[in-house]
Amino acid sequence: MLDNLTQRLAKVVKTMRGEARLTEANTAEMLREVRLALLEADVALPAVREFIAKVKEKALGEEVIGSLSPGQALVGVVQRELAALMGADLGPEATQLSFAQQPPAIILMAGLQGVGKTTTTGKLAKYLKEQKKKKVLTVSADVYRPAAIAQLESVTKQVGADFFPSHSTDKPVDIALNALDWAKKHYHDVLIIDTAGRLGIDEAMMQEIAAVHGAVKPIETLFVVDAMLGQDAINTAKAFNDALPLTGIVLTKLDGDSRGGAALSVRHVTGKPIKFAGVSEKLDGLEAFDPTRMASRVLGMGDIMALVEEARKGVDEKAAADMANKIKAGGRFDMNDFKAQLTQMKKMGGMSGLLDKLPAQFQQAAAGANMDQAEKQVRRMCGIIDSMTPQERAKPELIKANRKRRIAAGAGVQVQEVNRMLTQYDQMQTMMKKLKGGGLMKMMRGMKGMMPGMR
Template identity: 50%
Template sequence: MAFEGLADRLQRTMKKITGKGKVSEQDVKEMTREVRLALLEADVNFKVVKDLIKRIKERAIGQEVMESLTPGQQVIKVVKEELSELMGGEQSKIAVADRPPTVIMMAGLQGAGKTTTSGKLANHLRKKHNRSPLLVAADVYRPAAIDQLETVGEQLGMPVFSKGTDANPVDIAQEALEKAKEEHNDYVIIDTAGRLHVDENLMDELDQIKAAVKPDEVFLVVDAMTGQDAVNVAESFNDQLEISGVVLTKLDGDTRGGAALSIKAVTDKPIKFAGMGEKLDQLEPFHPEGMASRILGMGDVLSLIEKAETNVNEKQAKELEEKMRTMSFTFDDFLEQMGQVKQMGPLEDLMNMIPGANKMKGLKNAQIDEKQLVYIEAIIQSMTKDERQDPSLMNASRKKRIAKGSGTSVSQVNRLLKQFNEMKKMMKQMTNMPKGKKGKGMNLPFM
């Protein structure tokens, strides 16, 4: 995660103040000093840090916190709310045209990931909102950009409007808009040219495209790994082009996260999406509150729900719940669930989204070895259909056959069978549990 260093430091700082029955002004000063240093280290704009610390201090020393029964927790609540507000407060959704198509213009410097992000956005709109976007190749200066967008379109099975490198980008954008109306595409995503730096020619062309097609959104794509440079680029583009939102790429990389925490404050434009990996399904709507929670180790329920809604079939989920309740959950069902979980992204990222997971015994700083899932799949796939439906059929010779077929040992097969049975019992308890009661933690059968 992008904020790993910042998150570790802030979580250590917050831990010192959490359990305090009484919080003094000196405690708040020490805490805000640590927060300030952590933010500056994460490459957050120093003016932004100064204003943020001032607001946190004022609220944390206020009567509402000091006289609270849980002042330590109130201070953390203040820090979380202010971090969330710094990044925009609430999710900023795409503006939709009164009459389709909705036009989104993608701008940014060369190398920021603009072309790939255009494809990711089109994929998101189709998967999440059941839309039919048209991708437009308007970067005529870099033939590779046109080829790349056409390749992305082919991978996604989506139309790409292109007129090659000899056409005028403004004409391309206008003709693409007409084409979208004819073909009933409800979104038009225009991949414009980039440069290695902000220059007059680039801005003139972008201004002309903007004037010609009157986009509903102008998204600036910036590389989160460039830190404060990303903020400076955003400020320049916003001054000259009047962007409507920002898409941060490589937010999953080894970056300190300063750009995400500074851009909204500097440009007054929201972060709309975040690229969380190289795959075409790794673009997430940006939830400021969820990101603030993740930074402070509180999870990100909104993003987790969104991932689940995108990847989990509702009908299958209801059928699964019934199977869990009646204890008729089989290895076939488990295999299907593993596939859906894997589609949601790396397990470590999912664990970061679960509230309190970082505090659970055995999970804090746990390195989840996803290779183990391969062994589990191999064991299940080496079973016969009857064995998957009824694991009680397993005798010594069957287990030996399964171990040999899956490239594992009999002890690994036994372990999976034991944990699977325990999981089924736990599932039944959880589905039959009265609302409001807490159940025990469930161990998934990871070997």
């Protein structure tokens, strides 16, 4: 998101050195770069003007303290104002969903056709079920789009939530009221209503969704918008904001657009907080939106908290504890353990997913690495281990020439790849021995160049 802004700011930081304070003269070039980057990212002109004015007001006269360069000091101001533009000024509670009503708490999903509303409904059901421990019921009030009801039923089942069936012959208001009655009788905590979208904004659609809203009185009305819509997102946001009392925004396809200006434009136009961001097509690819952390990510500062959360979700803590105890007790690190490490990395979103959340300097250091190729190699390594016998996995030293040829044939790879993987296993085993002896720094240094694609 906003990759161009990241690159432009990094370039200007290098040129601003040796000044004691930020002045109109030494910030002019950087503010021009920020303005161009935002406009290129499809941020609405009124939002850009307001943003630049605020940055200029806050930056002028600010002392450059400590070891900061003037460029770094200005990036700090830009980061704070970018976070405010994304909603940090509304306070941390603003981005949270409200459940302050007699259960079920009703969430109404609104937006145009094709923005990913139905899939987002499923993702939100999964998020509420797993992260908030809520009993969730979904229902589709989209009686127009072919297979819309079946699609929601499918994604709801995939995430393990409950689904209330509806039919294309039913009226949307009746569907919503029947689902609400069912949710009350079956003690659901949350009811999510997926409404119909259109290819364009029309009065009939707005009247219908307003009628559904009036009938069920949802505590949350979320406007779902495609991050790749650009300037079109602004007109859409205005129309929905005029027709409905929106409480928040969900941005979809944020991973698919390096510009991402819709995030800033929609927030600016509606005045409503961004509550969630769709960061991948997977059903767990929905993140609670944190303006401060997103601003840091946009400016190349990384999102270490998201990285930690990703690790928590992906890592099997019991398996990790068992591994640590095994190594401490002098047990050997075998091929089963090596595969477990590779699998954990895949669960955490793979190398490219992790790299995206690291600060810019780390991303630049890995710029020469082909992440897609590296992830393919990880999958191939798992395939090679799967082609081994249980005995070979437990005692890799048994694997000599004949066994290597058989394993390679079973995995559909060349013998050289088996040799390469065994070398990487040996390196990991050596690192584990150092970890046992407390040599953590040695182990970190030893990791350089060990993983595939990261040489």
